[in-house]
Amino acid sequence: MKLVSAVPEVSEIWASNTEINLYNLYNKGAIFIKSFIPWIGGKNLLAKKIISRFPDDFQRYIEVFGGGASVLFHRERHAKTEIYNDLNGGLVNLFRCAKFHRAELQREISGYFNSRQFFGELKAKMELPGLTDIQRAGMFFVVARLSFGANMRTFGGQPRNLSADCLEIVEKRLENVVIENLDFYELIKKYDCNEALFYCDPPYNNSERYYDNRFEPEDHERLKAILSQIQGRFILSYNDNEKIRELYRDFKIIQVRRQNNLSEGFYKELIIQNF
Numbered sequence: 001m002k003l004v005s006a007v008p009e010v011s012e013i014w015a016s017n018t019e020i021n022l023y024n025l026y027n028k029g030a031i032f033i034k035s036f037i038p039w040i041g042g043k044n045l046l047a048k049k050i051i052s053r054f055p056d057d058f059q060r061y062i063e064v065f066g067g068g069a070s071v072l073f074h075r076e077r078h079a080k081t082e083i084y085n086d087l088n089g090g091l092v093n094l095f096r097c098a099k100f101h102r103a104e105l106q107r108e109i110s111g112y113f114n115s116r117q118f119f120g121e122l123k124a125k126m127e128l129p130g131l132t133d134i135q136r137a138g139m140f141f142v143v144a145r146l147s148f149g150a151n152m153r154t155f156g157g158q159p160r161n162l163s164a165d166c167l168e169i170v171e172k173r174l175e176n177v178v179i180e181n182l183d184f185y186e187l188i189k190k191y192d193c194n195e196a197l198f199y200c201d202p203p204y205n206n207s208e209r210y211y212d213n214r215f216e217p218e219d220h221e222r223l224k225a226i227l228s229q230i231q232g233r234f235i236l237s238y239n240d241n242e243k244i245r246e247l248y249r250d251f252k253i254i255q256v257r258r259q260n261n262l263s264e265g266f267y268k269e270l271i272i273q274n275f
């Protein structure tokens, strides 16, 4: 199976098509590079700009707030060693099952369908004890795809594609990726070294409530504190606001624009880096 880098035209298709079309792109000879699940704050539309700022000489790539891993998936490989991390245990379980139990997960998902009632049942069942990791991962995948704007809470009512064919590519891409389930502070300390590049995409300031793992105001300060001490390099994406500009005033701050996933407008975002 040959994985090739994304080409610009393909990125343009993604920008105008929010449906997950990873498998089609693979068939056209390009590895996707779109995440296999929609995720709030996902960076599909900003990935190219973020990657264009990566240095050439890092050996270890760490996606600290992994979510749907749009930036990780945007390239066949970023570095010799790659780490995906998120504090959300359900999401990390899905990534682990996609990597280690892909065929069983596909079989699990093939029995699911798109209906409001079924969505409600899955959401309730997902929280119960006694499920296998594969069952839980299947439910997580389906709830993420069927929910409104990937909020995992309300039914989207859209004709979403529940095909899990794309998992073969995902399994391949994750083959050499270490999957972690840690708080960012511990993770950054654990993987820091001169050759490290951390990509950090934390919950945005004032958008923390959209995630199951609450990110408190002091967590923004904690992140700045640990990033100020590292030996390696970091790239950080954030929403553009005064608090963040003030917090990172000693670093390089670049303003970028990103198309809004849910409407026609644009968001102003910041890319912040220590090199």
Ligand SMILES: C[S@@+](CC[C@H](N)C(=O)[O-])C[C@H]1O[C@@H](n2cnc3c(N)ncnc32)[C@H](O)[C@@H]1O
Pocket (backbone or CB within 6 Å): 035, 039, 040, 041, 042, 043, 044, 064, 065, 066, 067, 068, 069, 070, 071, 085, 086, 087, 088, 182, 183, 184, 185, 201, 202, 203, 204, 211, 212, 213, 214, 215
């Ligand atoms: C903006 S999203 C990341 C989106 C991702 N870049 C993408 O393209 O899909 C932020 C992520 O941070 C995770 N998170 C929240 N608190 C965390 C913490 N303390 N440590 C690590 N991850 C955390 C959330 O679960 C969420 O998936």
